[in-house]
Amino acid sequence: MFIYTFMAGIVDTITSAGDAEAEEYDPHKHRKIEKPTSYSETMIHLLKGSVGAGILAMPDAVSRLGVPAGMIGVALIGLIATYCIHLLILAQYEVCRRKRRGYMAYARSMREAILGGPKCLRAVASPISSVVDIVLVAWQLGICAIYVIFVAENVKQISDYYGVVYPLRMHICFQLLPLILINLIRSLKLLTPLSTISNLFTICSLILVFYYLIEDDLELTEEKFIVRKPQELPLFVGITLFALGGGGGGASTGI
Numbered sequence: 001m002f003i004y005t006f007m008a009g010i011v012d013t014i015t016s017a018g019d020a021e022a023e024e025y026d027p028h029k030h031r032k033i034e035k036p037t038s039y040s041e042t043m044i045h046l047l048k049g050s051v052g053a054g055i056l057a058m059p060d061a062v063s064r065l066g067v068p069a070g071m072i073g074v075a076l077i078g079l080i081a082t083y084c085i086h087l088l089i090l091a092q093y094e095v096c097r098r099k100r101r102g103y104m105a106y107a108r109s110m111r112e113a114i115l116g117g118p119k120c121l122r123a124v125a126s127p128i129s130s131v132v133d134i135v136l137v138a139w140q141l142g143i144c145a146i147y148v149i150f151v152a153e154n155v156k157q158i159s160d161y162y163g164v165v166y167p168l169r170m171h172i173c174f175q176l177l178p179l180i181l182i183n184l185i186r187s188l189k190l191l192t193p194l195s196t197i198s199n200l201f202t203i204c205s206l207i208l209v210f211y212y213l214i215e216d217d218l219e220l221t222e223e224k225f226i227v228r229k230p231q232e233l234p235l236f237v238g239i240t241l242f243a244l245g246g247g248g249g250g251a252s253t254g255i
Contacts, residue, residue: 027093030102035189045188048195051202053150054243056209061239064232067224077240107132143242148172148179 037045062070092109096102099112111129114121152171159166166174185191 025097025100027096027102030100032102035187037188037192041189041192044192044195044199048198048202050244051199053147055206057239058243061236061243063224064228064236064239066227067220069227070236073236074240077237078244081241081244106136146242148175151175 058074062074064070065073091113092104092106095109095112095116096104098116104112107129110132111125114125114128149168149172152168152175155174156166156168156171159171182191182194
């Protein structure tokens, strides 16, 4: 509870005090959603957006800094990422409350926040809101592109084993039609069954991964405890953020 109180204090500090009528306004009670998701359905989507194939990249990230430094780095990045997401949601909630809106997109929230801030920054409110959209689109496209390649490589391994050999690019093309059909579904409520099935497959795959890990004795050589070169730090941070990602898409539904 301390971290929520602390972050709420920061939001109150960086924004001006609202009037009594605005303080009574609760954006959660004024959101108009045609097909809202329940708490359990939201948790299913949140789990699907946060836990996926990215977890399999964590060993590579830790190996770039060494086991001790890698474990500390993962915990530190996780804490910072969680703190930033919660701070973002609290700030977005505060902007919606003061503007008496049930919901605002990230770009609109940024614009309204800057317009309500120092006068010297108000001139750049519109350009910065556009930057928010650009960064979000680039972030999500990059993550989705990685997952498409990941799926294609795994399907190729299975098809090659059974003698059906196609280039990797062909397997990527084979995914085009299913991806288009799935992305035409805009309602999170309708996507709940797909997310549920996906979570079940993810759990089963992780069980198999850990089974093969503990099947043989684990060897912790002295080399794995050596701190690596600082040049590996940016790649470590990138892989870790990818594995812990989901903030761009998931946090937008968290207000």
